[in-house]
Amino acid sequence: MAQVDLNLMRTLVMLYETGSVTQAAEQLHVTQPSISYALNRLRELFDDRLFVRTARGMEPTTVARQLYPSLKEALRQISDTIDGSRHFTPERCKLRFRLALTDLGEMSLLPAILKSFYAQAPQAELEVVPLEIDKAREWLTTGKVNAVICSRTLGGAGIDKHVLLEDRYVCLLDRQGGAVDDLSLERFIHGRHVSIASSSGHGLVEEVLTQRGIERKVSLSLSHFSVLPQVLQGSDLIAILPLQIAARFADARLKVHELPFTVPGFEVALHWHAQPRSAASQRWFCATVTDAVTAAQRA
Template structure:
């Protein structure tokens, strides 16, 4: 792009990622006509429509798809370089950070993270995005989110990782579901189970059961962990979930925590972000704040 205007590049990248003129305008803090004008200039420079209206918003053309990786990477490198030359002051920061979490993360981690960040930067905005584990790496690559916290490893080449804490899986149930008896493999297999959809990334126990040929009767599948206490209370259902949140649920109810009757290795919850993002002071502050907040919780 000869004589490239940085604002045009930002507009192109955001429009590609959001597929929306409205969202692009909101994130750039400009009007929608300003985005439309920028798009018309981009079309002139590249002699291509770049984006056309479709059922899912502004759909990129073949040319736009070819341009996006280079423009995105170049924009990130340039912004990181510019940011590194400025002093970052959290107290005056007003930018929005986007963090992908499961509902478990919202319940157990967000109450620690938010006060820590706002204590240093009261003007920031934190947007929590519901985690879809199979899309997490793409979200980081496209800039849809600044960071992801999850238990399933993200193995993309351009993603960095910071370990946060270790946990393990247990079984949570109403006492009547076990009749006062310990949970053995026979009772586990004969019982009725409620499972949380695999989009949360908490499917390690299921992988072990498939590998070892352990069967169970799934009577209910739900998208979130947060409703489990209400479902399990007074029922004969069993649920597998991380030990830390299971203990919290049990402490607030009559539910009981049992060890699983088969070995499942512990898992590590980690913070993921795009490689190189730490070079930007604001991003580095955001990541370090999250690590410190959760480290305080699990110290």
Template sequence: MRPIDLNLIRTFVTLYESGSVTLAAHKLNVTQPSVSYSLSRLRELFDDPLFSRTRDGMAPTFCATQLYASFRHALTQIEHTIGDHQHFDPRHSQRRFRLALTDLGETTLLPVILQRIQTLAPYVELEVVPLEIEKINAWFDNKSVDAVVCSRDIMTPSLGKRVILEERYVCLLNAQHPRIEKTLDMNTFTHEHHIVVSPSSGHGLAEDVLKKHDISRKVSVVVPHFSALPRILENSELLTILPEQIARIFTREAALQICELPFDVPNVEVALYWPRHADDSSAQEWFRQTLIEAIAPEHDTQGPSGEI
């Protein structure tokens, strides 16, 4: 098989992500005919049209969609390897970082993270990956994710860890709940119906406390994301447990109220995790430090490797 020009792979990935020959040429700093010529070579190589012109841009074929996942991963690996052996200049870098967050993290943390990155590194790309706790070690092993922010304690020696903030859990419910006003006792808590966010979201400490103390309640529905809660709670008499920071955001979006839980739940530590093999990368170090400065600037008295 003939060797494949890596520039063709970069052109393919850029065209797939931009959906436009014009935009791809601009991002690659080449002419449009150059992109079209590369696309012709790729079509010949894979014996597939790969993209078709539509009113909304260049639509990928099934073959192109299959190729993209492998090509994007390979290209990211190459870029990371090169970047790890070069001085990282955030002002000019076009590197893409991948960060795993819960939907709660997307709501509360992502805005300040983006603001910080765009201020320091206007050309850097950030891809947010929905957090799946059981996949974290595999993600780091294959270098498909650069960092994770979550509240679950991940006990893996190969990972670096830095606690970046603390949260506490509260109960959130309809502001006009017919049986609850400002306080919530244990009897009411256990007899009311609840909506629960799946433990795979990364927030399960309150659920662990309930099991430990054998506190049972009536669960009516389980949802995978926190973002579903405001409208459901506003239009029902359900209760839910969630971190206070997101609860306060939800009270500004819907007619909801916060009540203290009728049992003790320890404060939860939200931590940044990263693979230790990335400790010697200037790009990775910059990314971790930027996340810390964005999320918890008042606590940034040590480097990102300050806690193990």
């Protein structure tokens, strides 16, 4: 085992995380035959199939599941040690960083992040991953993403966070279709509502409604917030969304209304997987995102 090529271990970890020979090859910047060759060597090394091809992709065996956590952590420590031993210069960085965001985050935060990111590291790459809140903690711990920006706290060992901004929920209605000056609780209950998928992480209002026993009629379910301006105009639909975005959407046709019941405000935070000795590139990335959003909020 002392002579084992670390690239084999990287292949095993990447196959586990992607479940795909094609995606593993893309992430490791090698050919698909190279991945297949490495997998054959791994199978000989561990005397196990490790991955079985199914309709859902490459499914790991029990042995692969046992190997993955230790190998992932070992590779992370090696990477951190190498990265920490040399001076990190953003202007020379050619790494790809992955940031998980909702569509609201893309609209409100991404422009400022991109401006700062490319100003400092013009050769680096940034991949925006659509946020799936139930997978966010796993993505951080497995290294699928460098960081997550969301409004739900991602508790758990090794997860750190930095609060970027505070916000609260409001309603958005068409000025003519809604035809109200103040949104009463009765109007809210009897109105027709737009519901946004819980995978966005914005489920606080639903929790409050359930606690208070308030039921609303959901007439339209959407995956994202960004289409709301087009959907609401000319309709009597009611949408609930963060104030910062609602204020962007509000215009001559759409009006912001306060919720007719109390919902606590919330924090939007940057989350990342902390290590005793984090890689310099990771520290730079998190600091860049934090500084860019903070500066944009102050502007």
